[in-house]
Amino acid sequence: xxxxxxxxxxxxxxxxxxxxxxxxxxxxxxxxxxxxxxxxxxxxxxxxxxxxxxxxxxxxxxxxxxxxxxxxxxxxxxxxxxxxxxxxxxxxxxxxxxxxxxxxxxxxxx
Amino acid sequence: xxxxxxxxxxxxxxxxxxxxxxxxxxxxxxxxxxxxxxxxxxxxxxxxxxxxxxxxxxxxxxxxxxxxxxxxxxxxxxxxxxxxxxxxxxxxxxxxxxxxxxxxxxxxxxxx
Numbered sequence: 001x002x003x004x005x006x007x008x009x010x011x012x013x014x015x016x017x018x019x020x021x022x023x024x025x026x027x028x029x030x031x032x033x034x035x036x037x038x039x040x041x042x043x044x045x046x047x048x049x050x051x052x053x054x055x056x057x058x059x060x061x062x063x064x065x066x067x068x069x070x071x072x073x074x075x076x077x078x079x080x081x082x083x084x085x086x087x088x089x090x091x092x093x094x095x096x097x098x099x100x101x102x103x104x105x106x107x108x109x110x
Numbered sequence: 111x112x113x114x115x116x117x118x119x120x121x122x123x124x125x126x127x128x129x130x131x132x133x134x135x136x137x138x139x140x141x142x143x144x145x146x147x148x149x150x151x152x153x154x155x156x157x158x159x160x161x162x163x164x165x166x167x168x169x170x171x172x173x174x175x176x177x178x179x180x181x182x183x184x185x186x187x188x189x190x191x192x193x194x195x196x197x198x199x200x201x202x203x204x205x206x207x208x209x210x211x212x213x214x215x216x217x218x219x220x221x222x
Contacts, residue, residue: 101153
């Protein structure tokens with residue numbers, strides 16, 4: 001089975017901090033995704049990547065950036081955290097038949 | 111119109127009944143459809159995929175696809191309390207690699 005690992009389960013950060021969320025997959029998948037999930041809004045795509053060093057904006061990229069230096073690792077960066085970025089962040093990896101999600105990072109910005 | 115629509119629920123069914131979860135999508139040329147189950151506080155997990163019109167069965171789960179009506183559904187037979195979760199419908203639009211668009215999910219409650 002594909003394993004997708006997110007580095008932190010819970011994070012609390014202060015407004016204005018730079019925040020790094022890490023995601024690692026072990027199945028050599030080319031496609032990786034970052035979503036955030038909020039009550040009533042569902043899963044919204046922030047950024048995705050089709051290959052190393054390639055990235056594309058999703059539906060809500062503002063305030064975020066990403067890095068994919070190695071195939072197995074896809075990082076989400078909050079340049080200057082704000083309270084409206086408090087959310088559940090989900091990383092996913094895709095090999096052709098739907099996604100496998102990581103366990104999620106619940107980020108609280110205070 | 112949302113790209114993928116689901117009734118948020120909650121949908122309550124008694125144990126042993128059939129639960130029917132519905133999803134409509136807006137892009138007529140979408141080709142791939144997925145159902146995910148998400149327990150409270152957990153991440154989504156893939157339970158079914160369907161690509162062709164008709165029914166696809168896997169154990170107690172049946173996915174149904176009607177491309178003409180732009181409608182996909184999930185039936186859960188012999189519902190169990192452990193099926194209580196939020197079910198997310200996801201659609202792969204044409205092109206765009208493996209990018210999926212998700213509905214907001216239907217909460218299912220299976221009552222004893």
